Amino acid sequence: MTELWRLPALDQARLIRTRAASAREVVQAFLARIEAVNPRINAVVEVRADEALAAADAADAAVKRGEVVAPLHGVPVPIKVNADQKGYATTNGVIAYKDLIAPDDSGVVANLRASGALPVGRTNAPCYSYRYFTDNALHGRTLNPRNPAVTPGGSSGGASAALAAGIGAIAHGNDLGGSIRYPAYATGVAGIRPSLGRVPANNPLATAERPISLQLFSVQGPLARTIADLRAALVAMMTGPQPDPWHTPSPLAGAPIARPIRVGLATLGATSPVVAALRQAAGWLADAGCVVEEVTPPHWDEAATLWRSLLMTDSLRFMQPLIEANADDATKASWAGWAANVTAADEDAYAAGLARRTAILRDWHRLFRRHPLLLCPVSRETPFPIDLDLTVEGQARILRAQEPLYVVNFLGLPGTVVPTSTVADNVPLGVQLVGDRFREDLCLDAAELIEARAGVPPIVDPV
Template sequence: MSNDIWRWSAVELARRIRLRDVSCEEAVASCLARLDQVNPRINAVVEVFAAQAMQAAALADATLARGGAVGPLHGVPVTVKVNVDQEGCATTNGVGAYRDVQARADSPVVANLRQAGAIVIGRTNTPAFSMRWFTDNDLHGRTVNPWDPRRTPGGSSGGAAAAVAAGIGPLAHGNDQGGSIRYPAYACGVPGLRPSLGRVPAFNPSQAKERTLGMQISSVQGPLARHVADLRLGLAAMAAPDPRDPWWVPAPLAGPVGFPVRVAVCAEPPGYAVSPEVAFAVRQAASWLEQAGCIIDEVAPPRLREAADLWLSLTLNEARAGVCEAVEQHGDEPMRKAFASMNSHAPQLGVTEYMAALAQRSTLLREWQAFFACYPLLLMPISLQPAFHVDADQQGDDAMRRILDAQSPLLATAILGLPGLSVPTGLVEGVPMGVQLVAGRFQEALCLAAGEAIEARASCGVPVDPRPVAE
């Protein structure tokens, strides 16, 4: 059997395993060998389960041999982020103080992946408290972008994105509260899907108390992969019901998509500085969607900056009341510095102002829903700038303001609970570029269909061998 199974897509691997063209043990062994080869250079996976994964693969092969029922990801190697509970593992969230606190049960997304037959081969890195777009922490170290070590792999799912980009498993788990799936996918040149709020159940049994409301309504779990079709497969597995999440909605995944559709294209959001490379990527993707039969209109979504500012106000005011003390006590110095810079741009809200901010979310979401009634799909940047250089958030408050502005397309859609798909469009001077597809609530299928139309015309070059700084 070929030793390049690690190159296969999740869809192909699952199909070939069901046909018994390849064994689960061969699939897992190939991905583990690739991990051994490249992970020392990128530090994407910070906890490896080689023996456990091979044992699980042997059991999965035995199930096939006796004709037992198998799930859609049977035998497919996956990675899980260190900020969700996985039974027997520490949910470190990139924080040294949590290194010995082991989870006693799986979170819903991990349980669903296992139920679908996936085999977890390792846990991926995240910044401390998962609160930076740069994946580095004092506990696990820095994750390196396999395309260019001088650029961030994104955050907070930087380990997940770097892993799939470098060929460590075809599918990775991530989560997204302010772009933490879509931005790492963009930085590492792979597709990543932020599902709608309520699509994938979420809960950490180990958490000491419930998250605050703004964080609950902006945070979701979702997949990263090297192919859009793999995101569809991963989403179906992750979205199985779990009674522990009161936000979960039994919305159908399948059904008539209606693609091609009318697409609103916003290459340069009004009032923002947009990199020419970013604007070109959006317009290029628009031409590809037009070739696929879509009707293209250049129009901006309603009140983008207000929605992005709302994310900042709610998130930071809740963080001040919640995780601020933990960040000061247990956060590493880069986390504390970035957190302070973000705080400098978020106004202090009293109870009345906080209630008004939450109310404003309904107003904005209503306007976006009316927008999607006219334009079922929105094509826009992921970030308004190419992937940031490493530690750009350590350069002071002004630098943080520029970062927050650049991330506005991520923040606005997150606070509104909308689905967003990050799709690569190619490389510009060796740096991955990409675009974001946004649709109405529970319209992931439409995003994925459009993403496949873009993917079919783009050249992205993953998996990639990690590149040294000199290149």
């Protein structure tokens, strides 16, 4: 039998369900893989083996009793350190929070448990989950197992690096400005930023509500090595009533659309390797029967500017005091570059910007009526060299490159990243598929077509 840790999550679950393998064996393989490769990449920053094995034994006992088990029964899934998991510190990469123990599970973790998954291991994130690079003074730096000279992405860089190195088949992440999709892109795995409201986002430890920009722009979601696992993980995360007013229990499968599917291609001024990956993916979609036409997404520059200014307005009030009090030196330097490049909105402009978001989204809905899918870059550049954000000039470059990520956040739309190829020195490339609200199904369907041609990138043994 293939080593259990190499298998997709759905295959692991099938073996457990049919008793061809036990959940204990799957979790043991997962723990052994952590021991073998995690010291080289520092993706998982906490793991409790005894607890994980006890949960696996309980999963096996349910199978032996003949119970009807959930789709991901017995599959280990690591959780990012900024999500509440009962009995664990929600550190968010901050030294001051190392003893901040969650009294209960966040909604997304509770839903994973209900799906049969076993939350095992906590994955690294930058301090305050703030950067596109995963490093902090509490847990240390996470390296990209495909190429340690480039970022594994942030803020879900621990999750993406773990998957690329074979630590788990599915991982949890969240995405305010690309924090699921960019790590997936940077390490050659898949990731999906769901629509606003698709997956519950509450944390029991929270003592106050998040600023409205974070409520509108941030979501919880999965990363995975295959699109089939990504789809299964999204269903697991979205299913079940949770105390989040934004949660919208909409079915994953939407209404049928006219065929052939029309895909809008937007290269958005990306660098030549990124454009080449987009045109290759467009060709694969065309071969599969899609009609691919170049488009210009409406109000692009305005949407990008508004994401930056609205988020900066709230960050000055809510994040800057925390960064000044608790952040490590790298995060403070990154924040200084962000503040130097982004102008906050005054009170009138802030209110007008939130209202303007509705009008911009309305015009995007019109785009999706003609082209139900948008194929665009994940980033305008290939994955960044480590710590590019520590200068004002580096932050300016990053803010421009990452517009294809955070415009999607601004609008609350779903975006799926699928790997396509690599460039020199084993630097991953991929593309992004964006759909209308709650049309993750179309994004995933198209991603599967691309995956069928590109193949699933191999698991890496980090140097």
